[in-house]
Amino acid sequence: xxxxxxxxxxxxxATILDMIFRFRMAGKGHRIGLMKRGNFDYRxxxxxxxxxxxxxxxxxxxxxxxxxxxxxxxxxSFMHFGTHPTRLNQHAT
Numbered sequence: 001x002x003x004x005x006x007x008x009x010x011x012x013x014a015t016i017l018d019m020i021f022r023f024r025m026a027g028k029g030h031r032i033g034l035m036k037r038g039n040f041d042y043r044x045x046x047x048x049x050x051x052x053x054x055x056x057x058x059x060x061x062x063x064x065x066x067x068x069x070x071x072x073x074x075x076x077s078f079m080h081f082g083t084h085p086t087r088l089n090q091h092a093t
Contacts, residue, residue, distance in 0.1 A: 003076030010069030017062040021045050028052065 025048060042059060049056060 001076070001080055003072045003079060005076075007069045007072030007074075007076055010065045010072060014062045014065035014069060017058055017065070021059065021062075024048075024054070 021042075025045060028048060030044070030048065045059065046056065048054070049059075
């Protein structure tokens with residue numbers, strides 16, 4: 001169960017970081033960043049980042065959190081729901 005919670009929290013943290021990047025871009029006049037939804041170009045963010053002196057590590061942290069969140073959700077679902085076969089020929093006595 002802990003892996004499911006960690007996976008969800010990792011994905012939420014990555015989504016929050018993504019929204020911070022989009023709002024930063026919008027604050028500097030790049031309005032299309034908010035309208036692209038999932039099609040946000042991080043190369044444009046890195047150009048703005050270099051121009052305004054923003055650090056690069058939060059973008060890499062966001063991608064790591066996405067990967068870890070998905071991995072935790074997969075591992076947590078296997079651990080929670082199990083992969084053990086059930087016996088169909090059990091008789092009640």
